[in-house]
Amino acid sequence: MIEVKGLNQTFMLGKKHNQTKLQVLKDVSFTVEKGDIMAITGRSGSGKSTLLNLIGGFMKPSGGQIFINNQNVSEFNEGEFSDFRLQHIGFIFQNFQLITSMTAYENVELPLVLKGVPETQRNELVINTLAKVGLADYQNHYPSELSGGQQQRVSIARALIIEPPIILADEPTGSLDSETEQDVLAFIQQLNRDYGITFLIITHDEEVAQIGNKQIHLHDGKIVKEELAR
Amino acid sequence: MTWKDKWRFVRKNMKKSKSRIFMTVLATAMGVTFLIVLASVGFGLHDSIIKEQLQDRAVTQMEIAGLETEGAFQLITDKQIEELENIEGMRAVTRRVELQQTPSFQIEDYEGSGSTVVAHFPSEIEAGLELSEGKLPENDHQVIVGHHFAQNLHQANVEPDELYNENGEIKDEYQYSESIVGKEIEMMITQMVDGEEQQHSISLTVSGVAEAPARDWMIDTTVFISEAVLAEVEEFTGTPRGARNDPDYPLPEEETLGYHQVIGYADSLEEVETISDMLKEKNYYVYSVADELSQINVIFTIAKAGLIFIGTIAIIIASIGIYNTMTMAVTERTQDIGIMKAIGAHPKKIKQIFLIESSYIGVLGAIIGTAVAYAISILVNAGIPLIISGAMGEELPEGFQFSAIPWSLVAISTAICLIVTILSGLKPARRATQVDVLKAMRREI
Structure with a gap:
């Protein structure tokens, strides 16, 4: 489903004429199978967010290749990756990344709007998806009127609405209290179980990493440990 | 993304900064009014002089x-x-x-x-x-x-x-x-x-x-x-x-x-020029109203083009306002743009939304500006003869008009307004497409 081959990422830091190289990822290779929950762990600065951003197409790799559904996405340009994301990848962000001027309904509807789904079909899909995440009664609420857990559920609903085969989650519980964290993690597991959605989760939290059936540990941009669930 | 949804986005975004959009539309409308009223004097005098020329003789x-x-x-x-x-x-x-x-x-x-x-x-x-x-x-x-x-x-x-x-x-x-x-x-x-x-x-x-x-x-x-x-x-x-x-x-x-x-x-009038040219070639001394009209037309076409050019400067000045408004809009919505791109919005769609917004400002400005220009034109045509007869004691010929706004002038000014507004919205729109998703979501812009 996701195949990462010899991925390297280098950033140039400092002033223009006095730059220094910082290699964030060093020859990273791994595979995520369909239906997996893969957890990528590591301390701050280990390169795990960079890895997710590369797989999500938010930046171009300095070297190596990324295959998603057998397509070499590392060669895509920005427009091609946008279209690809809209069809194949859902995102869950640590800070939810909801558009504050839109209601929960409108935020969840947004991917369908971008896909060009007719308005008549959108209504039913959005209401069903909001019901699935337990927010049917909150559709007209703005993000500022929702709790952190509810906002993350809206974010999950927005990722789910396009029925993606893959969801990339960047610290999905990082902004939540422990009780809500358990709810969200249980929900992720449920989605994986019921719909076969593949998850790639970035976390520094061991408890979150435990829900994965595969785990990769990054240290200084290198995979130092790769293990299957106990 | 359907055009209806793009339009919904634009309207929603514009509602967020009503007063700024209002002032920008106002500036554009003033530019269009200035262009039309200025050029309408050229069109009006041209029409009046042609009418005057054709009144006392057959055009053929x-x-x-x-x-x-x-x-x-x-x-x-x-x-x-x-x-x-x-x-x-x-x-x-x-x-x-x-x-x-x-x-x-x-x-x-x-x-x-x-x-x-x-x-x-x-x-x-x-x-x-x-x-x-x-x-x-x-x-x-x-x-x-x-x-x-x-x-x-x-x-x-x-x-x-x-x-x-x-x-x-x-x-x-x-x-x-x-x-x-x-x-x-x-x-x-x-x-x-x-x-x-x-x-x-x-x-x-x-x-x-x-x-x-x-x-x-x-x-x-x-x-x-x-x-x-x-x-x-x-x-x-x-x-x-x-x-x-x-x-x-x-x-x-x-x-x-x-x-x-x-x-x-x-x-017919069309034949006059052909026959007149042919006779001139045969050394006849010919003079027709077409000769006079073509001279008048050349002079007035140059004059009208000059007036339109001067009027266009007003729209270009107004376009600075559009550029500022659109740049502000892009800056304010950077995070939203980043989120939309992260979800899968194609850069072209983002660009289109901003171009529609700047074009909409242009269209509104053109409509309002044209309506105001028509009103001013009517007032000028009614008022100036009264002022001339009151101040100078001279009567103008019946039907003489200072200002005329033909559809061609409306079309020209609308086209100029739209081109200028689209061009001024182009750079901010391009900037919107270049928003870095990661920076936008971290609010680093």
């Missing part, structure tokens, strides 16, 4: 003064008339010979004078000569008179001081007031013989009166006589065209016989 008319042969001017003769009549697209060729003296005319106790011409009636009829009264001559001694001929007749033996009013016109009570059609008039011609003036009278019957000239102020007192009457005149005077033996103005040794006034009438 060409004055053919003569012909240049071997470097010398020659009047048009029957030979050239035949050639002119055979030109394709030429409807009629009228030709007139002027009597070389101004005879006096008498009817009962009234007398008056008028220029006398020999006209070729079939061609005059084809050219559109119409009678307001009576019919065409049926014999050589019947004549047609100009529309104002009868008004020019006055009672004989009235002192000039008494005859005319303060405007120099014949007082009503001394004017001939009856219908002149069917009446017999005496044409008095004179000739100097051995230093003494001798008179000869020719009896003529008025068979018809011509239509009034197109212009109100033109006075037509012409008398159209036949070739036979001209021959009688020439027999009496012993000179061609009835010229008097005046010691101060001796007759030329060789009189060029030809028509004094030849006018060609084309089938």
